[in-house]
Amino acid sequence: MVQELGIGEEFMERNRETDTSYDFLGEMRQRFMRFKRQKYLPEIEKFQALAIAQSPKVMVIGCADSRVCPSYVLGFQPGEAFTIRNVANLVTPVQNGPTETNSALEFAVTTLQVENIIVMGHSNCGGIAALMSHQNHQGQHSSLVERWVMNGKAAKLRTQLASSHLSFDEQCRNCEKESIKDSVMNLISYSWIRDRVKTGEVKIHGCYYNLSDCSLEKWRLSSDKNNNGFHISDREIWS
Amino acid sequence: MGNESYEDAIEALKKLLIEKDELKDVAAAKVKKITAELQTASSSDSKSFDPVERIKEGFVTFKKEKYETNPALYGELAKGQSPKYMVFACSDSRVCPSHVLNFHPGDAFVVRNIANMVPPFDKVKYAGVGAAIEYAVLHLKVENIVVIGHSACGGIKGLMSFPLDGNNSTDFIEDWVKICLPAKSKVLAESESSAFEDQCGRCEREAVNVSLANLLTYPFVREGVVKGTLALKGGYYDFVNGAFELWELQFGISPVHSI
Numbered sequence: 205m206v207q208e209l210g211i212g213e214e215f216m217e218r219n220r221e222t223d224t225s226y227d228f229l230g231e232m233r234q235r236f237m238r239f240k241r242q243k244y245l246p247e248i249e250k251f252q253a254l255a256i257a258q259s260p261k262v263m264v265i266g267c268a269d270s271r272v273c274p275s276y277v278l279g280f281q282p283g284e285a286f287t288i289r290n291v292a293n294l295v296t297p298v299q300n301g302p303t304e305t306n307s308a309l310e311f312a313v314t315t316l317q318v319e320n321i322i323v324m325g326h327s328n329c330g331g332i333a334a335l336m337s338h339q340n341h342q343g344q345h346s347s348l349v350e351r352w353v354m355n356g357k358a359a360k361l362r363t364q365l366a367s368s369h370l371s372f373d374e375q376c377r378n379c380e381k382e383s384i385k386d387s388v389m390n391l392i393s394y395s396w397i398r399d400r401v402k403t404g405e406v407k408i409h410g411c412y413y414n415l416s417d418c419s420l421e422k423w424r425l426s427s428d429k430n431n432n433g434f435h436i437s438d439r440e441i442w443s
Numbered sequence: 444m445g446n447e448s449y450e451d452a453i454e455a456l457k458k459l460l461i462e463k464d465e466l467k468d469v470a471a472a473k474v475k476k477i478t479a480e481l482q483t484a485s486s487s488d489s490k491s492f493d494p495v496e497r498i499k500e501g502f503v504t505f506k507k508e509k510y511e512t513n514p515a516l517y518g519e520l521a522k523g524q525s526p527k528y529m530v531f532a533c534s535d536s537r538v539c540p541s542h543v544l545n546f547h548p549g550d551a552f553v554v555r556n557i558a559n560m561v562p563p564f565d566k567v568k569y570a571g572v573g574a575a576i577e578y579a580v581l582h583l584k585v586e587n588i589v590v591i592g593h594s595a596c597g598g599i600k601g602l603m604s605f606p607l608d609g610n611n612s613t614d615f616i617e618d619w620v621k622i623c624l625p626a627k628s629k630v631l632a633e634s635e636s637s638a639f640e641d642q643c644g645r646c647e648r649e650a651v652n653v654s655l656a657n658l659l660t661y662p663f664v665r666e667g668v669v670k671g672t673l674a675l676k677g678g679y680y681d682f683v684n685g686a687f688e689l690w691e692l693q694f695g696i697s698p699v700h701s702i
Contacts, residue, residue, distance in 0.1 A: 228587060228676065229689060235545040236687045243542060244685055255595060255683045260536035261492055268575050270526035271548045275539040276509075279501020286536045289555040290571045291578055304556040304571050307619035308534050311557055311597065314613075320494040328521065330578065349582075351566065352574030409494065416521045418510045420502050422495070438495070442502055 243282075251282070260286045263312040265305065265387065266324045267293040267331065271415055274324050286312045292331030293323060294355050295387035298394050306394065314396055319406060321391060325384040326413040332380045335360050336372065359383040381421075384410045385436075388425050392434065401434075402427050410436075419443035509548075516549070526552045529579035531590040531654065533559045538593045543680055543687070552579045558598030559590055561654035562622045564661045573661065580663050580673060588658060591678035592651040599647045602627055603639070622657075623650040648688075651677040655692045668694050 244251055263286045266274040274280060274287055288308045296303050312318045335353040359382035367378050388410045392398045400406035411422040423439040510517050528551040532540045540546050540553055554575045561576075562569040579585045592599075602620040611617045626649035630642050637645075655675050658664050667673030675692040 228674070228691075232544065232678070232687070232689055236543065238545045239543050240685060248685075251682060251685070254537050258536045262494055262497075268552050268554050268578075270524045270546075270550060270552045271520045273539070273541045273546070273548065273553065276541045276548060277502060277505050278498045279504050280536075280539070282537045282539065282542055284497075284536055285539075286534050287539060287555050288534050289553050291574045294571070302568070302615045302618050304560075304562075304569055304619065307615035308557045310613060310615050312534070315597070319492075322494070322498070328523075330524075330582065331574075348566070348570060348573040348577040352570050407494065411498070415517070418506050418517070420498075422498070424495075442499060 254283045258283055258286075258316070260284055260312075260316060260318060262286070262320045262322060263309070263316075263318040264288070264322045264324055265290075265293050265295055267291065267326055267329060269326065269329065271328075272324070272326045272413055274322075277413055277420075278322075278324070286316060286318060291349065292329055292335070292353055292356060292383065293325050293387060294331075294352070294383070295323065295390045296355050297390040300355070309391070309394065310396070313394075313400065313406065317405075320409065321397070321406060322409045322411060323384050323387045323391070324411050324413060325380050325387075327377055327380060327415055329376070329380050332356065332383060333376050335383075336363070336376050336379055356383045356386065359386050381412055384412060389434075392425075401425070417443065516547075520549050524549055524552075524583065526550055526579075526583060527586050528552070529576070529583075529585045529588045530554070531556075531559045531561060531588070533557065533591075533593055533596060533598065535593060535596065537682055538591070538680055540591065543591075552583055552585060557616070557619055558596055558602070558623065558650060559592055559654065560598075560619070560622045560650065561590060561657045563657045576658070576661055577663060580661075580667055584672075586672070587674050587676055588664070589676045589678055590651050590654045590658075591680060592647045593680040594644065594647065594683050596643070596647050599623075599650055600643050602650070603630075603643050603646055623653045626650040626653045648677075648679050651679065659692075 260283060262280070262284060264274040264278070264280070265288045266272060268289045268291055274285065286308075288305055290305055295305055295309070298306070313321075331349070331353050334349050335356050338350050338354070356379070359379050362382050363375055363379040367375050370378070388408055391408055392401065397406060401408060408425040409422060410425065411420055413420050419441060420443070421439070421441045423436050425434050426437045427434050526549060530540050530551045530553045532538055532553060532555050534555045534557055540551060546553075552575075554572065556572075562572055564573060566573070576588070579588070598620055601616060602623055605612075605617050605620065607617060607621050607624065623646075626646050629649055630646045634642055634645060655677055658675055659668065664673065664675075668675065677690045677692070679688040681687070
């Protein structure tokens with residue numbers, strides 16, 4: 205393997221002056237080979253077994269932001285977490301119709317039968333900042349980003365009611381957290397999730413990663429025993 | 444000159460990345476044992492798996508080994524992000540780009556959905572994807588959008604298995620996977636008599652091409668490609684063989700000939 209890599213290096217050197225797509229190729233090759241050397245080959249039996257089937261116990265809905273990959277921050281290894289990533293980690297309710305997120309939710313819950321769903325939000329979220337700065341609510345959404353983040357408008361309204369005296373940044377921090385709560389509640393709007401939460405087959409968790417001070421706040425959504433409601437429990441902050 | 448050496452480079456890359464045969468033999472027997480272990484583990488350990496403990500352990504390790512050892516990087520990242528790449532990857536638990544392509548925080552803006560699909564531009568339906576692409580291209584100004592497919596993809600298997608004739612058995616899955624129906628049609632037309640698994644393998648790659656073509660329906664993507672500020676790439680992670688393939692969508696204007 206080392207020898208092959210060596211020959212490869214020489215071959216690649218000669219072609220280095222061609223188009224810029226070459227640099228991309230070289231970089232991707234280095235990245236993949238690092239993964240292959242450091243992770244794949246040392247654990248090849250595990251990877252071969254995973255190739256046959258995946259059975260993750262966790263599904264994570266995270267933000268597409270380059271700084272907050274759930275595998276990286278929460279330490280999930282290949283095979284552990286089925287992951288959805290979209291702008292501002294938003295889950296829309298069932299009545300809003302199909303989104304890329306709810307088709308993945310359906311697959312994870314009904315086919316893979318994951319036991320835990322985590323909605324992971326984060327500080328300094330560009331999507332939430334766009335939501336908080338967006339002025340015109342009446343319908344003339346000029347951009348796709350504005351259209352999408354308006355799914356979080358309930359969280360924005362609650363944030364403004366409670367904290368309009370705070371700075372814009374502080375309000376954004378609050379809205380990021382309120383939006384996670386809404387996304388978690390929107391998960392329950394799907395009957396195949398709600399039923400499984402009531403029986404205890406599926407547990408729902410929210411978490412908020414603050415990337416300025418590297419802290420993680422997490423809590424759990426539990427169903428009320430006496431009625432059809434839900435409440436937040438087991439709140440913890442790790443820093 | 445550019446074209447020929449690019450193809451040679453791809454071929455050389457393929458040879459380097461494809462796994463050596465002898466390793467397969469050695470691993471075969473162990474794979475069966477481990478698969479059996481994994482299956483019994485997931486049923487008997489479901490009571491002892493504590494997701495909170497798991498993420499606490501993961502987060503504490505991340506903080507100690509990555510965050511605290513790199514204050515300069517994380518300090519900069521706290522101010523903002525400027526990734527060079529936007530990546531579409533599948534939600535499959537086995538194909539996280541942070542592992543497979545060794546991405547670190549700040550490297551890549553990553554969207555993950557079933558079968559790493561990009562639907563065509565639509566202001567209303569599947570607006571989440573459009574929002575992500577718009578954010579990446581116009582706000583973050585990424586230089587590359589990479590769509591990465593993978594082997595044994597459940598979403599593609601679904602695309603190939605579902606009749607997709609309007610009588611849906613799922614609430615949302617069939618509606619989603621039919622985005623890449625052109626890939627299924629192409630594969631069936633070209634390899635009708637091949638084994639189902641081979642057809643799925645082809646479809647996994649063709650679906651990436653359908654997504655790349657759909658990217659061009661977004662006006663800001665088209666503009667970036669024409670201006671040369673944005674490149675579109677396709678990728679395929681084969682975890683059965685431990686290999687990775689890369690290609691690009693080429694766009695250019697040929698030399699002018701006077702006729």
